[in-house]
């Protein structure tokens with residue numbers, strides 16, 4: 553079974569369908585933490601959740617849920633283009649309220665200002681929770697994933713709605729810790745860490761990557777919630793933990809951090825980025841291994 557952030561008809565369901573094997577049953581959960589908890593408890597093999605969006609940035613619910621509770625590791629990534637459909641009850645009256653996930657609302661602000669300027673905008677837990685609520689008569693319109701009309705008998709007011717063309721959302725598939733996916737040469741590694749409280753601590757973390765020619769693809773901070781001014785850093789970098797230079801960098805981060813949690817090494821959905829130049833690191837690691845075995849100098 554594969555858990556996903558639902559209910560049925562979310563963008564996350566679309567991403568989960570791309571990850572699932574033909575036999576795997578997809579199970580919706582109303583929140584990101586609930587989907588992850590089901591996987592932590594072993595009730596589902598994996599959980600698909602949204603991580604970030606090219607317009608609105610990180611999904612805070614996902615970031616927080618990854619640091620709370622037992623560790624989970626990402627094993628696969630998907631990036632989906634995001635365009636919205638605006639749905640309403642068939643034959644409904646004027647649209648006075650419009651609902652959706654905050655990330656969706658942030659991506660259709662201009663459209664709403666132009667087409668529904670007087671509608672009150674309401675945040676819901678997901679885009680399809682909004683569609684479901686419209687069906688129940690709680691709101692007049694929902695900004696949803698195009699697949700939502702397959703699940704909810706609503707009327708399509710508009711399709712292809714997006715203030716920013718080419719907006720994309722990134723999703724990850726999490727499992728309980730186990731053997732890592734094989735390196736493909738186009739991988740990403742994610743960690744979350746708390747740097748020591750001293751001058752230059754963050755610079756030291758970044759230097760561990762820079763020294764080894766490792767490309768940082770994302771750094772994001774969230775409050776630890778314990779103390780004002782204390783943050784966790786979510787770091788994505790190019791490369792796989794099995795590669796010597798990435799392994800060394802992770803060890804370096806571990807030395808500099810108060811806490812560090814590995815969040816996975818997995819193939820990138822969109823290969824590209826800075827070429828790794830791995831060969832020199834592999835040969836250097838081999839040389840050190842030889843020295844340790846008494847085979848060289």
Ligand SMILES: O=C(O)C(=O)Cc1ccccc1
Nearest residue numbers: 562563564653655656678679
């Ligand atoms: O609510 C959904 O459909 C999601 O899967 C989260 C989301 C919200 C907005 C854009 C992309 C994903």
